[in-house]
Amino acid sequence: MRIVFLDRSTIGPAVTMSKPCFPHEWIEHDRTRPDQVVERLTGADIAVCNKVPIRRDAIMQLPDLKMICIPATGYDAFDIDACKERGIVVSNVRGYAVNTVPEHTFALILALRRGLIGFRQDVIDGRWQEAQQFCFFTHPINDLAGSTLGIIGEGALGQGVARLGQAFGMRTLFAAHKNVTGLGPLYTPFDEVLETSDVITLHSPLMPATRNMIAAPEFAKMKRRPLLINCARGGLVNEADLVDALDKGQIAGIGFDCLTSEPPKADSPLLQILDRPNVIVTPHVAWASDEAMQTLWHQVIQHIENFEAGRPSNRVA
Known part of the structure; x- marks a missing residue:
């Protein structure tokens, strides 16, 4: 099974990046432009993606794609309707940012x-x-x-x-x-x-x-x-x-x-x-304590393992 992580840089460097326990090929990209999505996901069974948009036109060009796992709660970057049409499971993570x-x-x-x-x-x-x-x-x-x-x-x-x-x-x-x-x-x-x-x-x-x-x-x-x-x-x-x-x-x-x-x-x-x-702007890091990101990553791996075992979890599609 081929798993491709499109935007590793969206997870902090202090996080221990465990991998699924079943046999797989893991491919990791620091960043991915929208025009690189199809090329990088061709042949992939599972995509791990935080904020790189995966829209209908890309989804329809990826016949092998079976799951998208989002290391975040929001999923507005993904065409959920197209994933449902194709039978692609989409799972997100929840509850990691409560502190x-x-x-x-x-x-x-x-x-x-x-x-x-x-x-x-x-x-x-x-x-x-x-x-x-x-x-x-x-x-x-x-x-x-x-x-x-x-x-x-x-x-x-x-x-x-x-x-x-x-x-x-x-x-x-x-x-x-x-x-x-x-x-x-x-x-x-x-x-x-x-x-x-x-x-x-x-x-x-x-x-x-x-x-x-x-x-x-x-x-x-x-x-x-x-x-x-x-x-x-x-x-x-x-x-x-x-x-x-x-x-x-x-x-x-x-x-x-x-x-x-x-x-x-x-x-x-x-x-x-x-x-x-009286103005403070921070770069979308409220969610990103080391503890929260580690919890988030544990969920990502758990969802991938559950999918491989036939028990998809935290499905949004």
């Missing part, structure tokens, strides 16, 4: 709420010496205790963020889906979360219903000038409107780990504001 994403989310929240980025730069620039006293106050500092945390996305990651927020003494709200009512008492209406939260954090999948779910109309409702955190998916927020909201003072700051285009293009609105003390 790393909430922790990264709160790293962003704490850094922004305490003004750490601005104060660090002030020290580098010599402003502490200029102040001629033991402290100075060039950026706002706010406690988390007693503030309101609005969470959009009620899955395992949103729940993990809520637990950390409660440990800090925050009041936590789960937003009902935008334009949806009647979800029950555990959910707060979407607009109410926008209006009453001091921090809003996104943990939703990217789907047609959630694309640009935070844009100019939503920013206009944010009465408490919240921090906006996105460790979920690029595309949930209209980035041009986001910069406009920052400029207008409708929000206090942003911590984004996911952008609409990754890596960002030269004309990305967020690239123009990276020097602001």
Whole structure:
């Protein structure tokens, strides 16, 4: 059985890359361009692929392909309908990021709420010496205790963020889906979360219903000038409107780990504001603690072994 890993560089170097226990040929590529997919997967039985798109035209040119194993939860890079038509099993990994994403989310929240980025730069620039006293106050500092945390996305990651927020003494709200009512008492209406939260954090999948779910109309409702955190998916927020909201003072700051285009293009609105003390952008690494990636890889190998044994697991197709 031939197994081809198309984008090894998307898994950190500290991960122990175990291999399936059955006889196989393992071929590994650090990176793969979309126009190289067919060539590299020709003759492969199993593809391991994180973010390289595998679309219908490629799938129909790969008669030997029987499985795609995704070392991630999201699968929007793959044509699931075409895989179903061809009988190709598609498996993803789940539950590996229940610690790393909430922790990264709160790293962003704490850094922004305490003004750490601005104060660090002030020290580098010599402003502490200029102040001629033991402290100075060039950026706002706010406690988390007693503030309101609005969470959009009620899955395992949103729940993990809520637990950390409660440990800090925050009041936590789960937003009902935008334009949806009647979800029950555990959910707060979407607009109410926008209006009453001091921090809003996104943990939703990217789907047609959630694309640009935070844009100019939503920013206009944010009465408490919240921090906006996105460790979920690029595309949930209209980035041009986001910069406009920052400029207008409708929000206090942003911590984004996911952008609409990754890596960002030269004309990305967020690239123009990276020097602001209330802006933190990280390169889609909230999921990527060494511990989480090792757990993820164990799942990948388990799914491949289950498929070979005739028991496909975590199927999305």
